[in-house]
Amino acid sequence: MNNSLSQVLRHIKPLDSKAIEAAQARQNELTKPRGSLGRLEELSIKIAGIKGEIIRGFKHKVIVTMAADHGVVEEGVTLYPQEVTRQMVFNFLNGGAAINVLGRLVGARVVVVDMGVVGGFEPHPNLVCKMIDFGTKDMTKGPAMIRQQALDAIEAGIAVVEAEIAKGLDIVGTGDMGIGNTTASSAIAATITGEPAEKVTGRGEGLDNERLAHKVKVVQKALDINKPDSRDPIDVLSKVGGFEIGGLAGVMLGAAGHRIPVVIDGFISGAAALIATALAPGLKDYLIAAHLSAESGHKILLQHLGLTPLLSLEMRLGEGTGAVLGIAIVEAAVKTLAEMATFTEAGVSKEKH
Amino acid sequence: MNNSLSQVLRHIKPLDSKAIEAAQARQNELTKPRGSLGRLEELSIKIAGIKGEIIRGFKHKVIVTMAADHGVVEEGVTLYPQEVTRQMVFNFLNGGAAINVLGRLVGARVVVVDMGVVGGFEPHPNLVCKMIDFGTKDMTKGPAMIRQQALDAIEAGIAVVEAEIAKGLDIVGTGDMGIGNTTASSAIAATITGEPAEKVTGRGEGLDNERLAHKVKVVQKALDINKPDSRDPIDVLSKVGGFEIGGLAGVMLGAAGHRIPVVIDGFISGAAALIATALAPGLKDYLIAAHLSAESGHKILLQHLGLTPLLSLEMRLGEGTGAVLGIAIVEAAVKTLAEMATFTEAGVSKEKH
Numbered sequence: 001m002n003n004s005l006s007q008v009l010r011h012i013k014p015l016d017s018k019a020i021e022a023a024q025a026r027q028n029e030l031t032k033p034r035g036s037l038g039r040l041e042e043l044s045i046k047i048a049g050i051k052g053e054i055i056r057g058f059k060h061k062v063i064v065t066m067a068a069d070h071g072v073v074e075e076g077v078t079l080y081p082q083e084v085t086r087q088m089v090f091n092f093l094n095g096g097a098a099i100n101v102l103g104r105l106v107g108a109r110v111v112v113v114d115m116g117v118v119g120g121f122e123p124h125p126n127l128v129c130k131m132i133d134f135g136t137k138d139m140t141k142g143p144a145m146i147r148q149q150a151l152d153a154i155e156a157g158i159a160v161v162e163a164e165i166a167k168g169l170d171i172v173g174t175g176d177m178g179i180g181n182t183t184a185s186s187a188i189a190a191t192i193t194g195e196p197a198e199k200v201t202g203r204g205e206g207l208d209n210e211r212l213a214h215k216v217k218v219v220q221k222a223l224d225i226n227k228p229d230s231r232d233p234i235d236v237l238s239k240v241g242g243f244e245i246g247g248l249a250g251v252m253l254g255a256a257g258h259r260i261p262v263v264i265d266g267f268i269s270g271a272a273a274l275i276a277t278a279l280a281p282g283l284k285d286y287l288i289a290a291h292l293s294a295e296s297g298h299k300i301l302l303q304h305l306g307l308t309p310l311l312s313l314e315m316r317l318g319e320g321t322g323a324v325l326g327i328a329i330v331e332a333a334v335k336t337l338a339e340m341a342t343f344t345e346a347g348v349s350k351e352k353h
Numbered sequence: 354m355n356n357s358l359s360q361v362l363r364h365i366k367p368l369d370s371k372a373i374e375a376a377q378a379r380q381n382e383l384t385k386p387r388g389s390l391g392r393l394e395e396l397s398i399k400i401a402g403i404k405g406e407i408i409r410g411f412k413h414k415v416i417v418t419m420a421a422d423h424g425v426v427e428e429g430v431t432l433y434p435q436e437v438t439r440q441m442v443f444n445f446l447n448g449g450a451a452i453n454v455l456g457r458l459v460g461a462r463v464v465v466v467d468m469g470v471v472g473g474f475e476p477h478p479n480l481v482c483k484m485i486d487f488g489t490k491d492m493t494k495g496p497a498m499i500r501q502q503a504l505d506a507i508e509a510g511i512a513v514v515e516a517e518i519a520k521g522l523d524i525v526g527t528g529d530m531g532i533g534n535t536t537a538s539s540a541i542a543a544t545i546t547g548e549p550a551e552k553v554t555g556r557g558e559g560l561d562n563e564r565l566a567h568k569v570k571v572v573q574k575a576l577d578i579n580k581p582d583s584r585d586p587i588d589v590l591s592k593v594g595g596f597e598i599g600g601l602a603g604v605m606l607g608a609a610g611h612r613i614p615v616v617i618d619g620f621i622s623g624a625a626a627l628i629a630t631a632l633a634p635g636l637k638d639y640l641i642a643a644h645l646s647a648e649s650g651h652k653i654l655l656q657h658l659g660l661t662p663l664l665s666l667e668m669r670l671g672e673g674t675g676a677v678l679g680i681a682i683v684e685a686a687v688k689t690l691a692e693m694a695t696f697t698e699a700g701v702s703k704e705k706h
Contacts, residue, residue, distance in 0.1 A: 033558035038667030096694025314391030341449025
């Protein structure tokens with residue numbers, strides 16, 4: 001195992017129980033019936049546990065959107081042609097994609113990372129280049145990548161998040177772009193959750209029943225050919241994963257190693273979380289599931305992770321669009337804990353029991 | 354029926370079908386798989402229909418939080434003493450309540466209205482006085498208010514929203530404060546939905562089983578004594594309602610009459626919406642249900658209104674705390690429709706079918 005990964009795995013510590021107690025105690029003193037802010041209270045307490053203290057808010061919010069291509073598109077599992085991955089990266093850089101719009105609204109900067117897009121890019125001031133290769137290989141014919149590339153992808157994700165920490169980072173959301181990446185994510189989900197392919201394979205950008213049935217067969221074929229070892233997450237990532245999925249796993253691990261909360265997006269980020277939590281079970285405490293994607297299989301994946309999504313808006317776009325809305329909810333949670341008056345401060349009578 | 358109410362009822366028009374078509378057409382041209390923004394797409398189209406055009410965003414966001422007291426607290430249906438209503442109004446004015454914190458975060462101004470709080474208030478620059486009376490009467494012993502007060506409360510709500518329109522108003526959320534107001538709301542919900550009291554009566558601030566059973570009996574007694582006429586919403590409001598509930602119904606009607614979208618909060622706002630939509634069925638198109646409250650009975654109420662909530666965060670605080678988070682989601686919807694690039698603008702390939 002490479003150096004920065006093994007270091008990060010050692011650095012992921014349990015949540016701070018004193019900060020959790022202090023946050024819970026403060027919640028009970030705020031001017032509202034106990035528990036009446038529901039999941040906002042739960043979130044505010046979790047964030048205190050992650051940060052080790054009750055914080056005032058998030059100054060630096062970042063969405064890391066990682067892009068890469070997938071050789072499995074040759075099997076006809078998508079509605080959009082492969083070049084859309086590259087075209088959408090330009091759309092991100094020009095500020096025209098959904099994640100740009102929502103990032104501006106929520107006040108989060110969007111960091112676009114090329115993890116391995118076919119065609120590549122000229123240097124661009126707003127594009128982080130961590131290219132592993134021009135797309136993965138077709139996983140129905142052998143491993144998607146070699147083991148070293150899987151490790152490199154995770155290390156690249158750690159490096160990306162550490163560079164953002166150097167600039168200032170208080171909360172990070174994960175996002176993806178990669179035509180074909182729901183297919184890879186389904187294969188990862190099937191391997192790690194142990195569920196059959198048809199239970200964790202969905203319509204992606206909007207496949208009809210016939211194409212969905214074909215996609216399930218493709219996922220199954222990739223599993224049969226590669227036999228990924230569910231006890232070895234690097235093996236799973238290399239055989240049926242993707243470069244952006246490995247990168248996102250690295251972002252999660254790197255952030256948690258620095259006590260930074262991670263808001264995970266939908267199905268692809270969820271697959272990355274399966275890899276990352278298999279490497280470091282303690283990571284789970286640092287993860288917040290932003291939303292339940294419309295992609296079938298996401299629910300099973302979140303159940304395996306033990307995470308309850310905050311939102312359920314029938315979204316299935318990726319890019320980090322769910323994560324950025326999730327960050328807005330987490331921010332609401334943190335602000336209420338920090339800024340609400342206590343019963344004593346406000347001179348409000350407490351409940352009688 | 355008074356003048357401004359009858360005028361408003363005439364002014365609530367169907368949504369603009371041309372704007373809806375234009376919004377749907379634009380959604381299909383934006384750089385994302387069709388439908389992949391889920392409920393954000395649906396919301397953006399609804400807002401276009403309300404406004405009569407595709408808008409760029411909401412400059413003026415307002416939460417109207419209306420406070421009033423309830424005579425039924427004499428029956429022992431609450432954990433908090435009645436003076437908490439008045440104390441919480443001071444907390445709102447001092448910026449220490451949850452709604453203040455969330456309003457600041459979302460960029461919505463919070464308009465606090467005294468609709469009839471026991472004890473009353475000295476004039477305050479940030480408190481709108483529309484006091485109908487110092488709290489309602491105990492509805493287990495007769496009508497909560499006389500019919501003219503019910504009409505006055507609705508008219509007051511219309512006046513409040515029209516004053517905000519004069520200052521600038523693009524979207525409004527509703528909120529409430531009133532110890533005892535879940536009891537009144539349950540009686541309204543039982544009358545208008547036709548469901549039995551025990552199905553629409555919940556724990557409020559956190560009643561235990563014994564106190565909940567007592568509260569159900571109190572609701573039933575109020576219904577038995579008053580026999581509110583479900584076909585006459587003013588009769589229902591006057592017999593088992595509250596001043597803030599009437600006021601909020603007026604806010605909804607007044608906003609819709611001026612083509613302004615209304616994001617409704619939880620159970621109390623929902624009860625107000627039952628009254629308001631009974632007066633003007635066309636109002637429903639202007640309403641957006643922010644969240645599913647943890648208050649049992651809210652689900653039944655939303656089903657009766659035909660509204661699907663955006664959020665489900667186990668919140669049950671009122672004040673407009675759900676509504677303000679709902680406004681943030683609606684804003685995300687509107688911004689994506691307005692600001693995302695089209696396939697043509699971004700040079701992104703469309704799907705093949």
